[in-house]
Amino acid sequence: MPETPTPWRPQVLATSALHPDAEALLGECCQLVLPAAPGDDALRQAAAGADALIVRAKLPDDIFDHAPALRACVRHGVGLDFIPVEAATRAGVPVANLPAANRQSVAEYVVAVAGLLARDLHRLAIDFQAQGWASRVRHPGFELAGRTLGVVGCGGIGRAVAQAMHCAFGMRVLGHDPHASDLPAIITPVPLAQLFAEADVITLHMPSTPETRGVVDAALLAGVKPGAVLINAARGDLIHEAALLQALDGGRLRAAALDVFEPEPLPSGHPFLGRPDLFLTPHIAGGSEESGRRMSMEAVEETLRILRGQAPLALVNATCWDGYLKRHDGGFLAAGPQATDA
Known part of the structure; x- marks a missing residue:
């Protein structure tokens, strides 16, 4: 009897580890590979034999020159600035991302940080630890109820923040997004300068372009x-660093919360570090337990769709899809496991 051919097991390169549930799903029909070491050179080397790439870190601009067999590139998240x-x-490599996977986590981060900045809780906590009970009179804050929220970038996350803050606190919501249409009634579109001039809480939700x-x-x-406060859980390069520091030093801004930076990680000795008027977190706004699993599972599902010749749910570069199907006609991964929940 002729030997049964060994089923194709595509090699899927992830720039860093995935959630265990996602690795298990992928392992049923593919081989998961991680770079042997940090850095672009190790990533280029690992990409040489990869059939698909799941992106959790910024790729070198020439990565596709080093990945001749690559069929799929899926962003483990939203921001496409990680991918050339x-x-x-x-x-001819289809690219997909996950527009909604971390929406809830980022929205909840912004709501939490808005309250923290408004009540000056970040500085109060430090002062209380160092100086004791007398600190309670040194940090008057303001209530969010009835104040104005400015949302810069009114995509899914911006709208989720607007809805949460409006429903919870009755905040008036101003929005700025030249590319958004059909904004919900709770968001009043305004020019960017007007938003900054009128908002008590400003939150950024634009991509880096x-x-x-x-x-x-x-x-x-x-x-x-x-006295306004500024929150950036989008991309670090949206803000001019020197201008932010000047606005804080001059007392124009009350405080700012930054979850993203340029570059990342934030280097030691950076002028942002050690400032009590800055609340800093290491790019974790979208990183809850739930969203971590959700992003990994959805990234694997999108990767499997592309390898099976099925269009991903969020195809970024649709112009290459027909060519992709023709080039690999008859050579797709067989139908197999599907995730049963998010």
């Missing part, structure tokens, strides 16, 4: 409402 999408399209990098600059912050 144009290079992927030239290489050539148009948005450095958009929060000295000119914009010069017109910010005195």
Whole structure:
């Protein structure tokens, strides 16, 4: 009898480990590979034999030159600045991302941090540990009820934050997003300068693009409402660092919460470190237990869809899809395991 051919087990490279449930799902029909060491060189080397790539860290711009067999590139998250999408399209590699996977976690982070900054709890906690009970009179805060929220970037996360803050505290919501349409009735669209001039709490939810990098600059912050607080859980390069520090030093901004930086990780000795008017977290806004599993599971599901010749739910570079199907006609992964829950 002729030998039964060994089923194809695609090699899936992840830039870092996935949730165990996702690794188990992937392992039923694929081989998971991790880079042998940190850094771009190890990633390029690992990509040489990869059929698919799950992205949790910024890729080198030339990664697709080192991955001749690559069929799929899936972002473990939302931001596409981690992936050289144009290079992927030239290489004929479909790219997908997960627009909603961490939406709830980021929205809850922003709501929590807004309350923390408004009541000055970050500084109060430090003062209380150092100086004791007398600290209770040194940190008056303001209530969110009836205040104005400014949402810069009104996609899924921005809208979720707006809905939560409006429903919980009755906040008036201003929004700015040149690309958004059909905004919910609770969001009043305004120019960016007006939003900064009127909002008590400003939260950023834009992607990093050539148009948005450095958009929060000295000119914009010069017109910010005195005593406002600023939250950035989007991308670090949206804010001009020197302008932010100047606005804080001058008392124009009350405080800011930053979860993202440029570069990451934040280097030691950075001027943001050690400032009591800055609440800093290491890019964890979208990293709850639930969203961590959800992102890994959805990333694996999208990867399997592409390897099976099925269009992913969030295909970023649709122009290469027909060519992808023709190029691999008849050579797709057989139907197999599917996740049963999110």
